[in-house]
Amino acid sequence: MIADVVPMIETERLVLRGWREADFEEHAAMCADPEAQRFLGGPLDRGESWRSLAQHAGHWTLRGYGNWALERRSDGRLIGRAGLWNPEGWFGVEVGWRLARDVWGRGYATEAARASVAWAWSSLDIARLISVINPENLASMAVAERLGMRHDRADAVAGTPVVIMALDRPSPHAHE
Secondary structure, eight states: OGGGGSOOEEOSSEEEEOOOGGGHHHHHHHHHOTTTTTTTTSOOOHHHHHHHHHHHHHHHHHHSOOEEEEEETTTOOEEEEEEEEOOTTOSSOEEEEEEOGGGTTSSHHHHHHHHHHHHHHHHOOOSEEEEEEOTTOHHHHHHHHHTTOEEEEEEEETTEEEEEEEEEOOOTTTTO
């Protein structure tokens, strides 16, 4: 099972874990929500949602990292995804997140993204992480800033303007 190749991380309120077929209904509901998908290319139908879930699960096999399924510890509910993303031709290793709309504004994205960043620094030999964010997505810009990311440059994805936020690996002597 694919979940076996994905490390599990527990934070105060979340479990970051591998994807399961049982996640599909909650994932599809998030993908169908026009507001949750506003800055991610728009809502997806069930077939597109299935391919999205498979893409996130498969990214772990192909790259050795990826987006985790986010499970809320208090009730076991799948509330989103967060983690690392770097499909062929992308800007670099991206830390990203997407949550169900009814859990926005509670700090889950920041909590999951911080855990993703910590895992990346401890597990991957990379010098920089990025986030690719629509400049109108003020909530995600705020999460990136809370992670310590700074504006790197403007770019575009499929003709849509984006801001590339970046975070360099901390110096090994930063805390001495």
